[in-house]
Amino acid sequence: MISVQRINTTAVKGTMIEECDEVQLGPDGVYGNRRFYFIDSKGKMVNGKRTGELTKIQSYYKRDVNELKMLLPDGEEVIGEAKNSGVTVTTDFYGRAVQGQVVNGPWADVVGTLVGHPLTLVRVVDGVTATDVHPVTFISSATMRYLRKQSGGPEVRWKDRFRMLFELDGLEEFEEDTWIGHRIGIGSAVVEIVGPIPRCVVTKRNPSTGTPDFDTLGALRRARGENMLKLDTPTAHLPDGGKLLLGVYGVVRDFGTVKKGSAVDVF
Numbered sequence: 001m002i003s004v005q006r007i008n009t010t011a012v013k014g015t016m017i018e019e020c021d022e023v024q025l026g027p028d029g030v031y032g033n034r035r036f037y038f039i040d041s042k043g044k045m046v047n048g049k050r051t052g053e054l055t056k057i058q059s060y061y062k063r064d065v066n067e068l069k070m071l072l073p074d075g076e077e078v079i080g081e082a083k084n085s086g087v088t089v090t091t092d093f094y095g096r097a098v099q100g101q102v103v104n105g106p107w108a109d110v111v112g113t114l115v116g117h118p119l120t121l122v123r124v125v126d127g128v129t130a131t132d133v134h135p136v137t138f139i140s141s142a143t144m145r146y147l148r149k150q151s152g153g154p155e156v157r158w159k160d161r162f163r164m165l166f167e168l169d170g171l172e173e174f175e176e177d178t179w180i181g182h183r184i185g186i187g188s189a190v191v192e193i194v195g196p197i198p199r200c201v202v203t204k205r206n207p208s209t210g211t212p213d214f215d216t217l218g219a220l221r222r223a224r225g226e227n228m229l230k231l232d233t234p235t236a237h238l239p240d241g242g243k244l245l246l247g248v249y250g251v252v253r254d255f256g257t258v259k260k261g262s263a264v265d266v267f
Contacts, residue, residue, distance in 0.1 A: 002170035002264040004186065005141055008163065011061035011068065012121075013037035013130045014047040014054035016207070017163055022259045025189040025252045028127055029135025030165065032061050036068065036082070036103065037091070037130040038111065038119045045091050045098075046119060047132075048163075048202040052210030053115045070107055078110050082123060089122055094132060094234035100124045133233050136191055136250035138176055139164045143246065146173035151219030160207035161216060162199075164247055168264060174224075176248050185265040189256030195249050196227070198235055198242035220244045 008017040013034045023030040036059070038046040048055055058071040061082070068082040087102040100122035112119040129135040139162060148158050159167060166186070168176065179193040203216035217240070226243035233249065235242030 002168055002266075004166055004258060004260055004262045004264065005169040006159070006167040007258065007260055008160075008165060008167070009033040010059055011035055012054075012057070012059040012070070013045075014051065015057045015059040015070070016055055017160055018058065018060075020260075022257065024255070024257055025136070025187075025191070026255050027252060028124075028129045029131065029252060032063055033135075033165065034124075034130040035061055036121055036123050037098075037100070038108070039089065039091055039122055040120075041118050043089065043091065045093060048205065048210070049200055051115050052202075052205045052212075054111075055205065055207055055210045057111065057114070068103075068105070068107065070111065072110070072114065076110075078106050080105050084123060089120075091122065093130070096133070096234070098124060098128055098130065100128070100130075134194060134249035134251055136252060137165045137197060137247055138168060138179075138193070138250060139166075139247035140168045140171035140173065140176050142171050142173045143176065147219060147223055147246070150223045151216075153214055153216065153219060154206075157207045161203045161205070162247065163202070166258070170264075177245075179266055180248060183253060183267040184250075185263075185267065187256055187258035187262035189252060189258055190254035190267075191250040192253050193248050193250050195232055196245040197247040197249055198227075198231060198233060198238055199244045199246050200238055217244055220246055 010017045056073045060069045069079040083104045084101040085104045091098045103121040108119045108121040183192045204212040206213045
């Protein structure tokens, strides 16, 4: 039986992923997952590819009270109501125009000091996600296990390098690739698998420190070779032009609840 082994979310794009037991899948994926993101002084999106220090920050959002909390590496808590300033911005997410509103509060200044350059915190508008491309991602535990064994990759927080929403049990390595073009039932939701995920340099970073410490992309190239087909997803920002693939993207077709241990069925 195929089932959900792990669910990973984070409130602010680029910050540490956190395991959770249950999520609601809606039009923009998991509400609250990557609900916020940072931009720099030029209005460009800031993420773990550019600023690895973000992965040392834990972020949590409580929708019912509109409360955002960030926990810094030194233990400091930065918490408060995430009030929109009324200033609307549009940010380029690899060719996708993402609309959001600047958020008033202490988070941008504190995190900007930590990473060493000014930041602005933005909340995406409803119906939009601050994920790179599509709002739902899948990978099998077997795929990550195979890649680590083939490459001699580090055991500690190995899976966190890939920052996937759903990790699945009950599959062979790379079996999730065969789902492209199909729909799957996951919990009470239905998701259409729309394509493979081209991987980037963030997979080279240690999830605990944010610094590069392992050539994950080289390991992926040796284990799988290079993709030579044209992809529908943006690849111009990737150093290899989208030749290294791992995991699959999905979009939500029927809303529903997904829990750790939920069954997964391929239609």
